Amino acid sequence: MIPHQIRSFLEIWKKLPGLGPRAATRLAFFIANMKAEERHALREALAGLDAMDACPECFSLKEEDRSVCAICGNTERKRDLVAVVEKNTDIITLERAREFQGTYLILGDLGTNGILEEHHRKRMEHLKKRIEKEKGTIKEVILAMGPNALSDMVYEMLKRDLSPLGVSVTRLGRGIPTGGEIEFADEETLKSALRRRM
Amino acid sequence: MIPHQIRSFLEIWKKLPGLGPRAATRLAFFIANMKAEERHALREALAGLDAMDACPECFSLKEEDRSVCAICGNTERKRDLVAVVEKNTDIITLERAREFQGTYLILGDLGTNGILEEHHRKRMEHLKKRIEKEKGTIKEVILAMGPNALSDMVYEMLKRDLSPLGVSVTRLGRGIPTGGEIEFADEETLKSALRRRM
Structure with a gap:
């Protein structure tokens, strides 16, 4: 019933500090409902953390x-x-x-x-x-x-x-x-x- | 004093529901301290939300x-x-x-x-x-x-x-x-x- 993309997201993101299953679920749907370019910006910001x-x-x-x-x-x-x-x-x-x-x-x-x-x-x-x-x-x-x-x-x-x-x-x-x-x-x-x- | 990659991350991620500046800061440092492959998995899961x-x-x-x-x-x-x-x-x-x-x-x-x-x-x-x-x-x-x-x-x-x-x-x-x-x-x-x- 929950799309597999959302489930894959939850599987990993719910383990982060301050998230947990419920907060991660809200986050997943919120992000999935964002415009593609906003989602892209989130991803770029996340990728930036690699250069540290x-x-x-x-x-x-x-x-x-x-x-x-x-x-x-x-x-x-x-x-x-x-x-x-x-x-x-x-x-x-x-x-x-x-x-x-x-x-x-x-x-x-x-x-x-x-x-x-x-x-x-x-x-x-x-x-x-x-x-x-x-x-x-x-x-x-x-x-x-x-x-x-x-x-x-x-x-x-x-x-x-x-x-x-x-x-x-x-x-x-x-x-x-x-x-x-x-x-x-x-x-x-x-x-x-x-x-x-x- | 805060590395620019962390600041760029906060700028965008703090606006998501359930995060806010303090939670986003903890998240940024936690993610930046993860192994490269774990961070890659987070990014992949995030990118998956595009296909919806x-x-x-x-x-x-x-x-x-x-x-x-x-x-x-x-x-x-x-x-x-x-x-x-x-x-x-x-x-x-x-x-x-x-x-x-x-x-x-x-x-x-x-x-x-x-x-x-x-x-x-x-x-x-x-x-x-x-x-x-x-x-x-x-x-x-x-x-x-x-x-x-x-x-x-x-x-x-x-x-x-x-x-x-x-x-x-x-x-x-x-x-x-x-x-x-x-x-x-x-x-x-x-x-x-x-x-x-x-």
Whole structure:
């Protein structure tokens, strides 16, 4: 009863975050009812995402033809300060607060299963090497994650690994509710949390 | 700070129903972080929606290479009963209740501005012609829309236009809450509303 094109669309698109079967169904019919040129524009925008890869310094997504991302490549940013975040969208929210002037490192989504994965450890190792390579430039690493058991563990690991290199490891001031996510924090809360980092 | 590919994606995708800027941003980064082949599958599924057009009898979306949709082309469906709905997703929800055996007519989303548009009137005219063409086959037209001022008006117009042709015009039994939408009704409510049509 549902045309096979719609079913094929649902099969794949319903797995994306924030969609699910019902939202994907509405989306499928809405898109199928659009004019061909509007649908073409959606497809072009989607195809554009192919021309991206990870910044070798912070792992945020960047235009493929740049060597580093816009933030790592910006000479106005403070080199002595690195914020460790879970994901790209956290950077966007932090940038919106216009308080942080340093650079970033994306550790990867910590997820909900309470386990630190191999790829998280590799990113921490990468940060350590970056600090050693930049010889004394990086003075402070701020853990910009909501407080929970796993980020507490990351904080302790960073302190253990980076303190011997002369780097002070801090985290966002309380103000972020326990279990909360950076991405959904409002700008004022973020400003105060950046100013009152512990 | 946000790569231009992501910005181009947001510009277009944030306008789709159920997305909005924040959800579209998460979606963009999620997709950009997927493997190239997974992204390719999303694009293929999206492109598949091009090969669809409207059924000439009921206006629901159908595979381009069929002459009518799967329901209008199904000889097991009752030809004497037509349900008038707002949109394709309403048909899916009604079919899930497994109670209605007739065919459909999609009138188009009635929207929220309380005005019956020209394209709604054209669909009603189309239904009238279909009834005349099928000479006495169609005995009953059920208005399958939640009760509100505009659907009440559609009901009165259908009664006025179709009663002289010997067609009884009914609507779903109360059970659908006033102002509610067909698409979100549960199956039991729909069954009872179909059985108790007025």
